[in-house]
Amino acid sequence: MPRHALRPLACALALTLASTLAAPAVHAQAAKPPAACTDFYGHANADWLQNNPLTAGVASISALGQLGDRARHQQVELLNAAMQSPQGNVQQLLGDFWASGLDEAAVERDGAQPIAPLLSRIDAIRRHRDIAPALAALHQVGIPVAFNFSADVDLRDLKRHIGYFSQGGLGLPDPAYYIRVDQPTRDLLGQYTAYVQKILALTGTPDDEVAEQAQLVLDLETRIAQVTRPLAQLRDPRSNFAPVATAELDKTYPNLRLGEFLQAQSVSDDTVSIANPELFAQIDGLVRQLKPEQWKAYLRWRVGDAMAPYMARPWRDASFDFRGRVLEGRTAQLPRQQMVLDAINHAAGPMLGREYAARYLPAATKSRAQEIATAVRNAMGAALDRDTRLGPQAKAEAKAKLAAMKIEVGTPSRDLDYTIQPMGRGSFGGNMLIASTWHHAQEMRRIGAENADRRWNVLPQQPALAYDIAQNRLVVTAAMLQAPVLDMTLDTAAQYGSFGALVGHEISHGFDSRGHLVDASEQVRSWWTPAETAAWDTVGNRVITQYGALEYPVIEGIRVNGAQTRDENLADLAGIELAWAAYQTARPDAPKESREDFFEGWASIWAEHMSEAEATRRAASSVHAPGQWRTNAPLMNHAGFAETFGCKASADMRLGDGERVVLWP
Known part of the structure; x- marks a missing residue:
């Protein structure tokens, strides 16, 4: 549906996402060969690779991508049913x-009809006073x-x-x-x-x-x-936050009539944020200064541009030729089915x-996920007790924050209002507008006290595991709770090694260099002292050095950027x-084979192949290490791995006691 601007604040404060999948590991009955102590990633993922x-x-193929493909296929199955x-x-x-989107003949017959009511609304503008209500x-x-x-x-x-x-309302992605x-x-212009x-x-x-209207x-x-403002200035969430009283809006911006605007969006809060008042002063002035005909041309263009991908072929082709080919560098439009699925996820996700969770998440799987996640959270509590870097006050704050941490599995704990105008199968573009109107109303309902957890910033049908800071x-x-991330046919060890370790990764973000910026009461403040920050950075610097010595797969002469990937490597x-501590608590007498399964579960979720170009791009920009080192480096630091597989002191997969990085001894 219509494009919504990126929300830097949500990006910075909301979710840290990890989406994963791998093919089930084949567990041999005999003792593991020495290859396990040389390159465990290649050993455990040999069949997948x-x-x-x-x-x-193809730039890359990975276990992560395969899970995404499976989830999309499941969504298509659900929509067909x-x-x-x-x-x-x-x-x-x-x-x-779904039916209206797949019926291309009906879409072609529909022509410009989906937006005809909106264009009539714009054509009705006669005076300057008509502009604000149209916006x-x-x-x-x-839109x-x-x-x-x-x-x-x-x-x-x-x-x-x-x-x-x-800021927004521009047809080009960068104001520059x-x-x-x-x-x-x-x-380009x-x-x-x-x-x-x-x-x-x-x-x-x-x-x-x-030509004149353009x-x-x-x-x-x-x-x-x-x-x-330049896009670079939007990265800091604090620069986008400037609360003002809504009672003052109409006095400050009389032509925009923002008080009436809020009423139209069903928003009655007493505070809003306007971080760029110069911009809104400019727009307010333009409402009065420019002729209504100029505003009408602009609004017709914005409506047509926003809806073009969902209407007849002349509209789709025009949109793709510029936005697809010129701006995004794509050579072909998406297949019809994929385009319709993306549209539904955007407007009615x-x-x-x-419905996806009801169909594809069995109660037993959800229960197991909650059980493992709770066990790992408990292990985090024991780790905090052992933490030698935190003083008494910080440790108390961390424990309080952990106790308050919520675990939400499958779907958000608060459901939405699904009251919506009936759609029918006659107009895909019309249905996009109906769904987008519903979606916008639900977003507006997030505004107000105690409403911030109303829904997630990720959809249940998207494979993701996230800590919402x-x-x-x-x-x-x-979508995340599928084999092999949480394969209910495997033993508990494999489930802890894959799903449990991912949970531990995410939970740890609540207590790291970003997590300490939000306290147990969900207030933005640092609860670390300078000495505690320095102690964390000391460990982080060791990780930077360690990962910085690892060769990046596929490309020669390039090593992992330890500083760029530091925080995710620590996680x-x-x-x-x-996850290992939680598993040992749950299964203290686990046999060797089960302990091996734990580590194979971890390795299986990072299997991947990359082209040289893709590896080069990731080496320069990704905050994650490549799959080989996401597997091997944590295990090289883990005494339990070396003990389980009998790796000798000289083995590649076993670091010496003085080299190993242990977060919580």
Whole structure:
């Protein structure tokens, strides 16, 4: 559906995601060969690596990607069933939505009809006073124009969300494109202008007026871009947070009438954030200064651009030729089925997630996940007791935070309101607008006291395991709880080694260099002293050095960037330590074979192949080490691994006592 701006605050404070999968390991009955002590990753994943070669033109293949593929296939199965024989109101909505998207002939017949009511609303603008209500109406259907408005955490109280008025409303992804004068940017702007003209023509603008109308659009967007902050300035969440009283909005921005805007979005909170008041002062002035005809051209363009991917072929082709080919470098449009699935996930993702969990998450699997996650959380408590880096006050705060940590498995604990206008199968574009209107209303309901945990920032049908730092909760999606991450046919050891270690990885983020910035009461403050910070950094520096000596797979002469991957490497070490401790508590007399299964479970989730180009890209930018070292490096540091497999002191997979990094001895 219409594109929503990235929310830097949510990105910074919400989720740290880990999505994983691997083929089930084959457990030999005989003693493990010496290869286990040389390269455990290659040893444990030998069958997967042989059976999943990288084909020409494919950048990578991995256990993670395979889980994503499986989850998408399951979603298609669910939607096909809902289309043929829906069970309940939500499935009826989803089935109709799916059917309308797959019916290409109906989409072609529909032409521009899906947006005809919106264009009529825009055409009804006669005076300056008509502009603000039109802006509010388009936001209601999920098409942000002139600016963005979204729900995000209140940095003064992480238990609530407030509304954020932020920059947006531009057709190009970077405001610098409107201002730079270098030739490549000018060329891009020329291609963008041609695209604007195509969309305006499709909305019904007469041919002899298209060029002039496009220039009006470019002029308005350029005026907005001139007071829009550079993207680099949006990375710090604190720079995007500036609370103001809603009672003052209409006085400060009389032409935008933001008080009425909030009423139209059903928001009644007393505070919003406006971090760039210069931008909103500029837009407020433009509402009065520019002729209504210029605003009408801009709004017609924004509606057409937002809805183009979901309408007839001339619209889709125009959108893809610029956004797909020019901006994203793609050579072909997605297959119809994948495009429709993506659209449903975008506009009605929580609906699909509700039905997905009901269909693909058995009660026994959910119960086992909760059991293991709770055991690992308990192991974290014991580790904090042993922590020699934390003083009494910090340790007490950490224990309180751990006690308050929530574990949510499968779907969010608070369900949504699924009251929605019936869709039918006649208009895919119309259904997109219906679903997007519903989705926007649900987002607006997140604003207010005690509402910040209303839903997740990841969908249940997306494989993910996350620690939500703002809400101090572990999030485990329904799609994640499948073999081999949590294979109910394997023994408990393998489940602890894969799923349990991932849980430990995520839980540890609540107590690391980022986690200490939010306390047990979910207030943003550091509860570490400078000495405690220095102690953590000392361990981190050892990890930087250790990983920095490891050769990056596939590419010669490049090593893992230890500083870039430090925090995730520390979390991997933590995950293995915590899951192993939890497993030993649960199965203190486990036989050798089961203990081997624990480590094979860990190795299996990181299997991957990469092209040289992809490896080069990841080496330069990824915060994660490659799969070989996500497997091997934590185990090289773990005494339990060497003991289980009988690795001698000289083995590659066994570091000396003075070399090993142990977070919680």
